[in-house]
Amino acid sequence: MLFTDRIFFVLLAATFAFYYLGRSTVWQISVLLIASLVFYAYSQPYLLILLACSALLSTVTSYQVERAQGDASRRAWAIAGVMINLLVLAFFKYDRLFAATFLAPHPGGFLGSLLAIPLPVGISFYTFHGISLVVDVFRARAGGQTASPLGRERGFLDHSMRTFVYLTFFPQLVAGPIIKAKDFYPQMHARLFRDIHWYGVVKALIIGFFLKSVVADNLAQQTFLLQPPYCYSYSALNLAVILFAYSIQIFSDFAGYSLIAIGLARLFGYALPDNFRFPYIAQTFSEFWTRWHMSLSAWLRDYVYYPLGGNRKGRHRTYVNLLLVMTLGGLWHGAGWSYAIWGLWHGTALAVERAFRATRFYISEAFWAKLLRWALVFLVVTLGWVLFKLPDFTQVRELALVFWQNRHMKFAVGSAFQIFAYSFPVIAYHLLYKLRANPPGPVASLWSMRAEGPLLGVMLGVIVLQAGNPTPFIYFQF
Amino acid sequence: MQRPLLPIFASAALVFTAYAALVQLMPFTIEKGQNQGDTNMIRAQDYLANPVSDTVLVGSSLTFRLPPPVLGPRIANLAMAGGAPATGLALIERSNARPRLVLVEINLLSRPADMAPVQSLLRFPERQLHGSLRAFRTGYDPVNVTERGIQALLHKSDEDLVPPPDAIHRLIANERQIRSRQPDADQLRDNLAKTAALVTALQARGIRVGFFEMPIDSSLTDLPAEKILRQQVLQRFPANRFCWLKLSVMGGAHTLDGIHLMSDDAALVARQVVHQRGTCLKS
Numbered sequence: 001m002l003f004t005d006r007i008f009f010v011l012l013a014a015t016f017a018f019y020y021l022g023r024s025t026v027w028q029i030s031v032l033l034i035a036s037l038v039f040y041a042y043s044q045p046y047l048l049i050l051l052a053c054s055a056l057l058s059t060v061t062s063y064q065v066e067r068a069q070g071d072a073s074r075r076a077w078a079i080a081g082v083m084i085n086l087l088v089l090a091f092f093k094y095d096r097l098f099a100a101t102f103l104a105p106h107p108g109g110f111l112g113s114l115l116a117i118p119l120p121v122g123i124s125f126y127t128f129h130g131i132s133l134v135v136d137v138f139r140a141r142a143g144g145q146t147a148s149p150l151g152r153e154r155g156f157l158d159h160s161m162r163t164f165v166y167l168t169f170f171p172q173l174v175a176g177p178i179i180k181a182k183d184f185y186p187q188m189h190a191r192l193f194r195d196i197h198w199y200g201v202v203k204a205l206i207i208g209f210f211l212k213s214v215v216a217d218n219l220a221q222q223t224f225l226l227q228p229p230y231c232y233s234y235s236a237l238n239l240a241v242i243l244f245a246y247s248i249q250i251f252s253d254f255a256g257y258s259l260i261a262i263g264l265a266r267l268f269g270y271a272l273p274d275n276f277r278f279p280y281i282a283q284t285f286s287e288f289w290t291r292w293h294m295s296l297s298a299w300l301r302d303y304v305y306y307p308l309g310g311n312r313k314g315r316h317r318t319y320v321n322l323l324l325v326m327t328l329g330g331l332w333h334g335a336g337w338s339y340a341i342w343g344l345w346h347g348t349a350l351a352v353e354r355a356f357r358a359t360r361f362y363i364s365e366a367f368w369a370k371l372l373r374w375a376l377v378f379l380v381v382t383l384g385w386v387l388f389k390l391p392d393f394t395q396v397r398e399l400a401l402v403f404w405q406n407r408h409m410k411f412a413v414g415s416a417f418q419i420f421a422y423s424f425p426v427i428a429y430h431l432l433y434k435l436r437a438n439p440p441g442p443v444a445s446l447w448s449m450r451a452e453g454p455l456l457g458v459m460l461g462v463i464v465l466q467a468g469n470p471t472p473f474i475y476f477q478f
Numbered sequence: 479m480q481r482p483l484l485p486i487f488a489s490a491a492l493v494f495t496a497y498a499a500l501v502q503l504m505p506f507t508i509e510k511g512q513n514q515g516d517t518n519m520i521r522a523q524d525y526l527a528n529p530v531s532d533t534v535l536v537g538s539s540l541t542f543r544l545p546p547p548v549l550g551p552r553i554a555n556l557a558m559a560g561g562a563p564a565t566g567l568a569l570i571e572r573s574n575a576r577p578r579l580v581l582v583e584i585n586l587l588s589r590p591a592d593m594a595p596v597q598s599l600l601r602f603p604e605r606q607l608h609g610s611l612r613a614f615r616t617g618y619d620p621v622n623v624t625e626r627g628i629q630a631l632l633h634k635s636d637e638d639l640v641p642p643p644d645a646i647h648r649l650i651a652n653e654r655q656i657r658s659r660q661p662d663a664d665q666l667r668d669n670l671a672k673t674a675a676l677v678t679a680l681q682a683r684g685i686r687v688g689f690f691e692m693p694i695d696s697s698l699t700d701l702p703a704e705k706i707l708r709q710q711v712l713q714r715f716p717a718n719r720f721c722w723l724k725l726s727v728m729g730g731a732h733t734l735d736g737i738h739l740m741s742d743d744a745a746l747v748a749r750q751v752v753h754q755r756g757t758c759l760k761s
Contacts, residue, residue, distance in 0.1 A: 197480070198480060198483060199480060199482075202483055202486060218512075218621070221512065221513045221515065221516075222513075229648075229735065232641040232645040232646075232648070232649060232735075233639040233640070233641045233734070234639060405642055405644065405645065406641075406642060406645070409639075409642065410639075412639055414512075414625060414636060417625055417628075418512050418621060418625065421621045421624070422621070453482070453483075453484075453485030453486050453489070454486075454489040455489075456486045456489075457485060457486040457487065457488065457489025457490040457492070457493065458489055458490070458493050460489075460490035460493075461489070461492075461493030461497070465494065465497055465613060465619055465620060466619045466621060
């Protein structure tokens with residue numbers, strides 16, 4: 001089910017009505033749980049079995065970690081919880097990659113039927129939530145905290161209900177933002193209708209739907225042209241513009257989804273973490289990763305990079321850690337070597353940047369230096385998206401060839417005009433933020449709180465008039 | 479304290495009303511979208527809102543390229559770029575349109591109908607909104623209206639994006655590879671049976687149905703996939719029971735990629751359709 005499907009709005013309305021009918025925590029989390037399971041089961045009901053099994057295992061292991069008396073037993077349950085989630089992820093997400101790399105291309109028999117199971121939607125997110133749950137409880141207990149990060153619970157059944165809601169909460173079930181257990185569980189208490197922050201809900205939903213329906217869905221009609229054989233008909237300059245458009249599209253698609261998720265969660269009184277903070281103004285790669293998919297970056301930092309030693313074990317070990325974490329982060333996005341290479345691409349950029357961070361290029365505050373740093377980051381990031389758009393290496397090679405062969409072809413103005421028109425709001429969104437830090441007169445007044453309401457209204461009007469054909473969210477495939 | 483929502487909804491209503499009034503009063507109509515999918519929708523919505531053409535072409539992107547100005551007002555081109563002939567047939571069958579003649583492209587009859595656009599065109603309230611307000615119709619969105627307006631002011635039109643010769647050779651080689659394979663016999667039989675059911679339903683409403691094959695690159699015409707398809711379609715819809723147009727380009731078709739005609743050849747074939755459709759109407 002997509003957030004743009006009609007049926008989703010029916011489910012949302014019913015969930016909202018039932019949720020605020022009752023005033024007890026048990027009633028409200030039961031309503032959320034049922035709605036989340038319906039949401040997940042709507043397209044592929046049989047995948048609900050896997051989700052339920054995975055959630056049950058996370059429930060049992062986290063419950064045991066919470067209640068274990070000895071360190072050894074607590075550690076054993078925590079390791080079991082993490083391993084189970086990793087195995088579920090490995091088995092259902094990376095099976096095809098493993099088979100394609102190490103076995104026959106199309107194995108038959110039992111193995112063939114196992115490989116025919118489709119990738120369970122949202123598996124990357126709910127397994128990461130499961131790991132976060134077990135690790136957060138373990139760290140709190142091992143650190144000697146008396147207060148549980150899960151709040152006050154009443155036995156296994158209560159813990160199960162809460163854990164199932166945490167893992168299946170429908171606004172963020174299939175594509176995040178990834179929220180840590182210690183930030184989610186304390187929010188599970190009864191809510192009142194009058195406490196809804198309507199302005200915040202409406203603002204997040206309007207900006208989210210605008211980015212998704214107006215920008216990303218319309219740009220999707222252009223960016224498919226990067227794929228061979230469509231790219232054969234376009235000049236190298238047009239293809240460069242389309243690649244730029246993909247950079248805007250992937251941001252709008254995912255940031256739009258995240259904002260819709262944040263708005264929907266707010267409707268039920270839950271605060272999800274921000275996932276994007278104007279990433280394309282970044283002047284360094286490390287800054288980019290504090291602005292892009294922030295919840296994943298934070299997850300990888302807290303649960304992988306720091307445990308590996310982070311930057312505390314010397315320069316060379318830091319580089320290795322960066323490469324390793326980013327490659328794993330790449331593989332998390334998709335079960336293909338191109339995603340691993342995309343991660344390695346970013347890991348290398350981070351490592352190189354770290355090696356040269358004391359040079360004049362990185363410490364200069366001159367305008368040209370900032371501009372060059374920004375251009376370098378944007379160019380490298382945009383080139384990296386090719387591996388997202390074309391996960392097949394032969395297609396990447398083909399596109400590179402077409403760039404060369406079509407360098408003298410006529411520039412198609414129409415395509416570029418559309419790309420500019422749909423990209424403009426995203427460019428303006430980033431520029432306004434940049435200028436807001438040091439606002440010159442007219443821009444400050446445009447972005448003032450008084451202007452915000454009418455501006456959101458214009459965006460709502462444009463959503464009605466200019467929404468593109470709905471396309472699945474790019475991150476749903478991960 | 480809650481911030482007011484009224485400014486948001488009031489300005490949204492204002493923006494929508496002002497724009498809807500503007501496009502409703504605009505002295506020209508929009509015939510092209512920002513992409514082929516949008517143009518499919520524009521043509522279909524135009525036809526459903528005002529089904530005056532007595533002949534309708536249904537097909538794929540091959541027929542989509544036949545230019546409406548050459549076909550004239552009596553022939554509507556409902557071929558779906560990126561789609562299948564069966565989609566257009568299903569659209570006519572499910573709507574209450576009653577053309578005198580429906581001409582079906584056979585080149586991609588092996589593709590099943592895509593019911594998503596048919597449903598979105600015919601369901602409530604979309605169909606009623608498309609018919610009543612231009613602002614709700616495909617193509618009348620701000621970006622497309624601006625682009626078409628600029629084109630009209632500059633007297634420019636969209637031109638074919640012709641790939642370089644070596645790219646065309648690669649595309650043709652790719653098509654040759656695809657068409658050298660045997661088609662999936664079960665799928666072909668199934669799709670032809672569904673097409674036959676749609677044809678029978680149209681005939682039952684007094685609509686004549688004819689067929690045609692779009693010219694493609696001469697090196698592709700006799701490959702196994704093409705031959706088998708042609709043979710099976712002729713068995714299902716024999717020339718003694720159905721009208722067949724004979725479309726060709728003297729000296730061989732000039733294509734962008736082996737199957738899509740270049741503009742000049744597309745116009746030539748469109749003229750042949752105009753001339754030959756009379757025989758189907760009489761037969």
